[in-house]
Amino acid sequence: MKEEEKKEKEKKRRREEKKNTKKKGLIDEGKEKTNKEKGKDAKKVEEKGRREERREKRRKEKPIHSPRRLEVVDVQSKQVTIRWEPFGYNVTRCHSYNLTVQYRSRVAGKNETREEVCYDTLGRDPQHTIHNLTPYTNLSVKLVLKNPEGSIQGSAYEEKMILKWREPAQTYGIITQYEISFKAVSSFDPELDLSNQSGKVLKHANETSHIFLGLYPGSTYSFTLRASTAKGYGPPVITQFTTKISGQSQAPSHHIL
Secondary structure, three states, rough: OHHHHHHHHHHHHHHHHHHHHHHHHHHHHHHHHHHHHHHHHHHHHHHHHHHHHHHHHHHHHHHOOOOOOOOOEEEEOEEEEEEOOOOOOOOOOOOOEEEEEEEEEOOOOOOEEEEEEEOOOOOOOOOEEOOOOOOOOOOEEEEEEOOOOOOOEEOOOOOEEEOOOOOOOOOOOOEEEEEEEEEEEEEEOOOOOOOOOOOEEEOOOOOEEEEEEOOOEEEEEEEEEEEOOOOOEEEOOEEEEEEEEOOOOOOOOOOEE
16 A cells, blocks of 8 residues: 555656746756847847937938039030039048939920930039030939949049949849949149159959059049940949048159059
8 A cells, every 4th residue: 555655656756847847948948049039130220220210320421512603604606615613522421422413304296305424523623514505405414422332432642543333232233343433633742744744544343442652742633433235335423532631752663563
């Protein structure tokens, strides 16, 4: 009789242990699920914070206004030249930007809207000529300034510049090559001859960086980058960077890689 009681007690003890173990497992599983949910919530909050930071960054880097004092300086039968007030970083609020001229005309009873890229943006009297117009046509013209955020990054040294860029977010085909045009636009030394500080470089589609050597210290350079596909070149991105000032007075010879 005592032996049977012992066996019964042992069975009861095992059932209790099994029940407690299962209960503990459910609790642990619940804790694990709770921790996972907390982790997911934390990731959502973190991602939301990053999105807000990106929006705030884009808002801060958005140009303050388009170029001002737009005026027509020359009118011919099939072309019009416009000019605007020079602008700099205080307007663009970033080093990389592009400027386009949008114009609307009415030809043969139909309204036509076109857009062209302005390349001459850094001179004292920036201007652009619209060609191939229909004679005796009224035009409505405006300038649009945009900042393609982070498309070009530059590392400036005394006599060299390293440019890095990303593939355009939107392309009209497979990129075949990149073209970089550059020129010196100003220098801390007004006696320097900047006429030989310009050129054009072609890079393969898989290349996204370039080193410019032989630049003048303390000089500002304008770089125009555009990507080419089988259909031609896409819209360019214009950026400018300034080399650091060195202690050397002799201007280096011009050379590019």
